[in-house]
Amino acid sequence: MSALNPVIGRFLGSVKEDWVDFMLAHVDPMMTVKRVMARVVSIDSETPDIKRFVLKPNKHWQGFKAGQFVSVKVMINGSFHERCYSLVNAPTDNVIELGIKRQANGKVSNWMHDNLHVGDVIELGAVGGDFVLPNVLPSKLLLIAGGSGITPVYSLLAEALKRQADLDVSVVYYVNTDKDLAFANDMVELAVKHPSLKLNYVLASSGEAGRFSQKQLADVCPDFAERSTYLCGPQGLMGAVTKVWADKGISDKLTQEVFGLPAVDPNKPINEMPITLRRSQQLLLNTKATLLESAEAGGAKPAYGCRIGMCKTCSCTKVSGVVRDVITGAIDDQPNTQIRICVTEALSPVTLDI
Numbered sequence: 001m002s003a004l005n006p007v008i009g010r011f012l013g014s015v016k017e018d019w020v021d022f023m024l025a026h027v028d029p030m031m032t033v034k035r036v037m038a039r040v041v042s043i044d045s046e047t048p049d050i051k052r053f054v055l056k057p058n059k060h061w062q063g064f065k066a067g068q069f070v071s072v073k074v075m076i077n078g079s080f081h082e083r084c085y086s087l088v089n090a091p092t093d094n095v096i097e098l099g100i101k102r103q104a105n106g107k108v109s110n111w112m113h114d115n116l117h118v119g120d121v122i123e124l125g126a127v128g129g130d131f132v133l134p135n136v137l138p139s140k141l142l143l144i145a146g147g148s149g150i151t152p153v154y155s156l157l158a159e160a161l162k163r164q165a166d167l168d169v170s171v172v173y174y175v176n177t178d179k180d181l182a183f184a185n186d187m188v189e190l191a192v193k194h195p196s197l198k199l200n201y202v203l204a205s206s207g208e209a210g211r212f213s214q215k216q217l218a219d220v221c222p223d224f225a226e227r228s229t230y231l232c233g234p235q236g237l238m239g240a241v242t243k244v245w246a247d248k249g250i251s252d253k254l255t256q257e258v259f260g261l262p263a264v265d266p267n268k269p270i271n272e273m274p275i276t277l278r279r280s281q282q283l284l285l286n287t288k289a290t291l292l293e294s295a296e297a298g299g300a301k302p303a304y305g306c307r308i309g310m311c312k313t314c315s316c317t318k319v320s321g322v323v324r325d326v327i328t329g330a331i332d333d334q335p336n337t338q339i340r341i342c343v344t345e346a347l348s349p350v351t352l353d354i
């Protein structure tokens, strides 16, 4: 690649990057002008529905902080799809690892499980997220994970112990059965190396004792309220933990990562107002909770990535109309503003530059 760089540099003024990438892909799909590509090094089943993908990125990869996610772009039946996945391993490794759970009828997760093979090359997009450790580690850490929410939590764990081998860390990991424990061997290895790490696996199959409650948590981690806590898991678990922390007045000690948007209230009325997609000349109706969903329900196919307002793939200009950000509640009634349609609801007729 380095021998080709001067040639590419001369061409870039007049030739599009995409075209150069297209030509280079015939030599090696890992060779690109700027795009981050990654080759699949190994694929292993962690649980019946979670696979671990180890990838070796090309030289354009800029790295990540433990706990962050990367967007993965894959071509399925001729169209690109983009989803966010947490990076599982510690950032110092020269490979990256993803733990992907198969979702019933999910497009990308099923494609990754069924069609991606060792040696294949996929494209990676932006790295992001604030689910990261502070520069100065807290004296005591509590990491709570549920199901596939273990992915960023494991990354924080590996990083924290790399930075301070004797850090007082308690992990509480909620799953249905012992077969659903992902990265369990890695965690046991860490526990053997680091006696200050306490691992608690909580199995729903063991009845009441296997479900999160303040009492259950206090049984396995009596000083939980004193610990800096990181949480990632299904919405039910996250809601229950958040409530306990709020009731105890310690919400400032809780950092969370969400894999999806909060559930929409099914009884909330939706005003069926017009949505105009100016460039594609489509007139749709606002029938769903967000502009992205309404556009899809009307047959449009706007670009999207994470669907929770993080990756900005669905960002576009709102030409006119009044909208509300469903996460922050902020109302925007100004013309020509930039919005993320996956987390925006219409409060009036809206025109988008799509």
Ligand SMILES: Cc1cc2nc3c(=O)[nH]c(=O)nc-3n(C[C@H](O)[C@H](O)[C@H](O)COP(=O)(O)OP(=O)(O)OC[C@H]3O[C@@H](n4cnc5c(N)ncnc54)[C@H](O)[C@@H]3O)c2cc1C
Pocket (backbone or CB within 6 Å): 069, 083, 084, 085, 086, 087, 099, 100, 101, 102, 103, 104, 105, 106, 107, 108, 109, 110, 129, 148, 151, 152, 258, 259, 260, 306, 308, 310
């Ligand atoms: C920051 C972040 C980090 C993440 N990290 C991870 C991770 O480490 N591991 C992981 O496994 N996941 C992770 N996710 C979730 C991941 O990004 C995907 O959302 C997940 O893999 C599902 O994508 P999919 O394409 O398979 O499903 P999609 O096709 O997007 O579908 C999602 C669900 O919606 C349903 N659905 C789809 N379309 C419709 C429709 N029209 N009507 C009704 N239902 C529909 C599907 O049945 C499916 O159950 C993360 C998400 C975020 C935002």
